[in-house]
Amino acid sequence: MDVISEAVEDLRIGQVYGRRAEVPATFAGRFEACEGVGFHVLLRGEGWLISGSAAPMRMRAGDVAVVPHGAAHGFGPQPCTLAELPAAPMGIPAAPAEPMPVDMICGIYRLERGGSVHPFLRSLPDVLLIASDARLAALAELLTEDLGRPREGMLVNHRALVDLVLVHALRLWQAACRGAAPPWDALTDRGIAAALREIHASPEAPWTVERLSRTAGMSRTAFTRRFTALVGVPPMTYLIGRRLHRGAQLLRETDAPLSAIARRVGYATEFAFAGAFRREFGLPPGRFRGLTEPLLLREAG
Incomplete structure (x- = not known):
């Protein structure tokens, strides 16, 4: 049974959202819980991935954070608790006049009209921190480019790229856990x-x-x-x-x-x-x- 394919296919009944955010090194924000699956790819800079169920985890450029069942989580410049983080700003930020120290892309499948995340994803920790490889880095680059400028085919391309980022990140997580924890x-x-x-x-x-x-x-x-x-x-x-x-x-x-x-x-x-x-x-x-x-x-x- 290909549980990753089953889980990601389930998400396609939801809506895909995403953005690119270039922020100061002092950026701190909390993302509230929702029914869905999301990820953050840190393109530049570093910080700390914060969850309500695990110790803060250091994120460096190239790292990917997957939120497999929509748990509340956050990002900050130093270790802290989730309650200490302010709510992350909503909306798409304006492009800065010059490059900022921290640059990331975020994507999410949100099940806004019912349905639920697959039990396999719900069995995973609240947040997964995954070191990127060449394939995941290439997918992140393609998604970053597509987020930057609208063009023909973007609706299909965006959804496909979000699928691929999630699938490859989950594969890397399974490979890293092999022998230590079962996939499900x-x-x-x-x-x-x-x-x-x-x-x-x-x-x-x-x-x-x-x-x-x-x-x-x-x-x-x-x-x-x-x-x-x-x-x-x-x-x-x-x-x-x-x-x-x-x-x-x-x-x-x-x-x-x-x-x-x-x-x-x-x-x-x-x-x-x-x-x-x-x-x-x-x-x-x-x-x-x-x-x-x-x-x-x-x-x-």
Whole structure:
């Protein structure tokens, strides 16, 4: 199971935002919590990455900070607590007249209209500090250039570049943790991993807890207990979430009729799908489709 691909694909139902910020060496700011996944790439200068759950971490030029489930975090010129940082300024800052000591780009997928971050991302620490490599540096350079000037194809390019930065940063994190921590506890259990693979491969199948427990080679009770402990939600809750996130992707990326999408994600009728979709995302599928057009990258934070 390619958990990074699954997690990043889930984010595509959200909106992409981003900005470049050149600030003084004394800059200090706190980014409030949100439902989504973000990152900061430090292009020039240095400072400290601050979170509410770990000691301050030194950031140097080239480093990438990933916020895998939207936890509150901050950046400052010296170690401090999150509460000591002022709120980061909103909006896109004007380009300075001359280069500033600290230069960074920020990007985020924000799930503003319902949905939730994939359990794999939610299982990670609040912030990840990753040393860049040549590929990540090249992606950051491309994103920085695209943020600087609008041109044809930018809507597609921005989203693709944010995807690539996140995927490559998460790969580097996994590689650095190999042997020290698993990528996701749920995938270390052979039975639960087998059930997850089946759900992701065929979310539309008529799954039941009994059928999934047989796939996992466990009793129904043991399977439900183990799945909930490792994944964070019961099996059928996870299945429904997969179906509805897949439906949201199809609404966003295709012009297929609602009845066809409902069948493709395991609902007998479009009315059943629409009801479940409204409960998950807070609005009907038709309105969701109309409101989720790709956006130009703008403010992140």
